[in-house]
Amino acid sequence: LRIALIGYGHVGKAFARLLQAKRASFPFRIVGIHTLRHGTAYNEGGVSVEPQWEVRASTLEEFLARAQPEVVVEITTLNPEDGEPAITHIRTAFARQIHVITANKGPIAHAYGSLSDEARRRQVEFRFESTVMDGTPIFSNVRNNLPGVKVLGFRGVLNSTSKVVLAGMQRGLSIEDGIREAQAMGVAEADPWYDIDGWDSAAKAAALANVLMDARTTPQTVERKGLRDIDPAEPARLAGAGKVIQLVSSGECVDGSVRLRVRPEILDQHDLLAIVKGTSNALLLHTDLMGTIATVSIDPGVEQTAYGLFSDLVDIAKSV
């Protein structure tokens, strides 16, 4: 398969390295990379992990016309407010009947319904496993392994920065000190308040609801409270009583529509959602036929996000 990348940061590099390592068993070739910062690279024989950059193609159209990919991997930097420019990139690829994979939660949180309609109309595939849990199988688990199952709701702890900051608050740190800790660990988003105020968790809740519960919603509709809504002394006080606060993303069916919430919840210290720390995430899916099943990712990093893209690629290769 001929692959083109849009964006080339840490995840892109890890993905390129992975494709190279797996080349013998999986015949995937990066024929072009388009970036805002470095320019554009093409190579029919496979762009190397350290690409030779040319002058930037003036439009994405021009890039795609020259690279002629079968699959586009969208990994630009997220604009959390509206999911752009990733949504436009994805539409542009669909319009040329190119399959799309993204690690970008914005398009899934803001426009999954219309994007998946468009993919169907153009008869192309659309995959996004790395958007919510760093490549750990969530969407593919439901799609491939849970046929006939209806997802009734979910509860998840899905944001790294808030976990680090809450653990700091348990020890008496301020939110600001906790943010510095998260930044030192390299887990915070460019704007840490996006994490702290629950926007990242809301985007993930909307993405889960859009894909798994057919919700056609956006992060803005999520009832959202963040860490600034907590009494700063409460985490430490609760710790003494065997309780933990986590920023929980949840979705449930209420009267035929999906109610989404992000809020700090008080959990028993032995709760599955209480024990996940740092970049580890946990997601409980409530289903009709399989009861409740949980998936936990343990300390995932950029290599796992890159693997999620790879697993999407193999899934597309199987279905074309």
Add this chain to the structure above:
Amino acid sequence: LRIALIGYGHVGKAFARLLQAKRASFPFRIVGIHTLRHGTAYNEGGVSVEPQWEVRASTLEEFLARAQPEVVVEITTLNPEDGEPAITHIRTAFARQIHVITANKGPIAHAYGSLSDEARRRQVEFRFESTVMDGTPIFSNVRNNLPGVKVLGFRGVLNSTSKVVLAGMQRGLSIEDGIREAQAMGVAEADPWYDIDGWDSAAKAAALANVLMDARTTPQTVERKGLRDIDPAEPARLAGAGKVIQLVSSGECVDGSVRLRVRPEILDQHDLLAIVKGTSNALLLHTDLMGTIATVSIDPGVEQTAYGLFSDLVDIAKSV
């Protein structure tokens, strides 16, 4: 697809009910059921959930010749020592080029290597999702969602009775009192000492290693300690120090071969393997590309085991 069941207990009934409920969207039909206790039932239009039993077919061969199934679902009672008669049932079906699904861990723990070779030779499918975690996707997760990934090892808490008994010991109960508790909850095996002495956990470890790590081993090769190897006062003593004992099944690669162990392990009370109670199970898979991912089943029951068979059936329907 024409389905035949061998065995018809609680799981079989739940499975038959599920097929009936899903008939509109999944065209699966039970054309025959063969049991030791009730006799044999046939119906070209679909055997009902409460079958009309006829005299038992004198051999499995005779049953299969008359029912002419495309898929056999093997759900007889397990003989834990050698996996029979399930292994012979599966071989008999393979010999007639019939796909097989089983919820029976014995064949996977004792003979997976040779059975899967045989299935390949006969060009039939073989599935067994319900054998280790009551239908929660484990094997299908690796097969369908983790392409190119190597499983390097695993750690799991996979036996219900031992969890109930250990929780009792924490409160000062004896093993025997704990067994009575587990029996009252309906989670104990016919012979509870099979659970307590770690044989069930060893069978599950062998099954996981056979399928996910190509180990070609049996439960007898697992280094095994059970609850009788614990000082009876220890669980209560450890509880005071924030520690929990669980019966852990584990597998790891050591010098190119797979080392399997079942033993009571002392865990921090916040460990993922420490917090699972009752029928809830947890399994950590250590992989090369996806790091460590965990799956947790929350209070599964017979409906989930039946769903595991159903998901296997859909998977087979997709690949034939």
